[in-house]
Amino acid sequence: MRDFSQDHSCLSINTATVRQSRGTPLPLTKIIEACAERGIGAISPWRDQVAASGLSVISQSIKDHGLKLSGYCRGGMFPAADAQGLAAATADNRAAVDEACELNAPCLVLVVGGLPGALAGHAAHKDIARARDQVVDGIATLLTYAKSCGMPLAIEPLHPMYAADRACVNTMEQALDICDALDPEQSGALGVAVDVYHVWWDPKLQAQIQRAGKNRLLAFHVCDWLTPTTDLLNDRGMMGDGVIDIPQIRSWVEAQGYSGFSEVEIFSTQNWWLRDHAEVLDTCIARHRSHV
């Protein structure tokens, strides 16, 4: 297991973590500058943040600052209520692959979607099995295109509390079953993003990380689970402030040969997003050394 205590060369910042500074939106260009200033080697940007500044601007800025990407957030949201919706998802996901290529991302992270309409509070139906079938079909279609571009796809199993509205792939086992079905040769074109927030509770976690192996462990995300958690989406904790044994999970991932970044992804409307981004980034660096 790598020693993170003395440096932060393996730290990546998911740009949602500093989406706001003192409660005000922070442009991605500023996030890039602030990360580079601190010797942070990688980021994982969100599509909406990239679009707000412009893809070519961001692509050039990342190069100019010598940054790498640990992933690109995100493709997915495959299920839809009708053929038109499915076609729109297909087109949008191809665009996401293209952007990931332009940004030289190591993988496109997939948040696969849940029941159509549920995110807006109006689920079109309650058939989660159908949604899951659409997810598999959607990944299969996208995988053909992504392979032709050389862009790996990383399925991110989301915590079961997001099964209805954000992702109906909710365990590592389920994600790896999809990988087995669509990429049985374990080519590296399809794998998983392991986010400790989503999977820490799983009694089968260690076994499934072992099952994944190096070729399918495409990303490793960290934050912490707070007790109490006051909001299902936006109350994620800084590493060390919650109950997840992050070093243990990292040891399992690295035992498989994972040698990539540890990406900090924190959604926090009531705490970290209210603070100055400089403080947030400095805290990420410190906690990466002490609690990851």
Next chain:
Amino acid sequence: MRDFSQDHSCLSINTATVRQSRGTPLPLTKIIEACAERGIGAISPWRDQVAASGLSVISQSIKDHGLKLSGYCRGGMFPAADAQGLAAATADNRAAVDEACELNAPCLVLVVGGLPGALAGHAAHKDIARARDQVVDGIATLLTYAKSCGMPLAIEPLHPMYAADRACVNTMEQALDICDALDPEQSGALGVAVDVYHVWWDPKLQAQIQRAGKNRLLAFHVCDWLTPTTDLLNDRGMMGDGVIDIPQIRSWVEAQGYSGFSEVEIFSTQNWWLRDHAEVLDTCIARHRSHV
């Protein structure tokens, strides 16, 4: 599958559902009267509500009103930070078994507990595997006593969002693994309580219900998952108001031979607990017929 559309003889009310009426605590004696008045055949009372009125008073009242129990809530909370805490949990759980016997409950429901101290916001450690070992040990010890009393124990897998603070048994598969370890003969002394709120998301749910079989399906709880869900604990929905396909899950349970009650358990500080309990109970009856 039983037809619930014409009557509510299979409806049970978990008394937490009407713990408050118009925001004011409602005594269990009043809940019993209100259920009996409506021809509701069973309740599942909570220990704190029983204690508030007195065990013998409640026991007599249940008999006088011709009610049955669908379960008794609850034993569990096994993990502890020290030997003293473990001993206290053991004693408390034996008392819960005794009370369940006095009330003629068909089973004692177990919410097994999580990381010691986490419910109060101060986890003593982050070792969920250790907590899970303590749960197995605690159930094993309690099972010996419960068997001697003839009181079945129903492990309730709780939604993974409660893994830290309420229950570190989070899937049917995990609960049934414990049943296999402690009661390999499937005697009926140890089984599971299937609450749709906790397990609806699980891609292995149908398979694990089949694995459980009739002898281990000791209780069936219903409510609904709202989108959005605004609170991790107290924003459960009335059947029909959310995204869970309850009839499908009931069909799987009944296909195994389950013929017990459908128990409505809703925690809802901002909606149902603010309404008059008469309205809540009448709605439970209507939704039991239309959406369970």
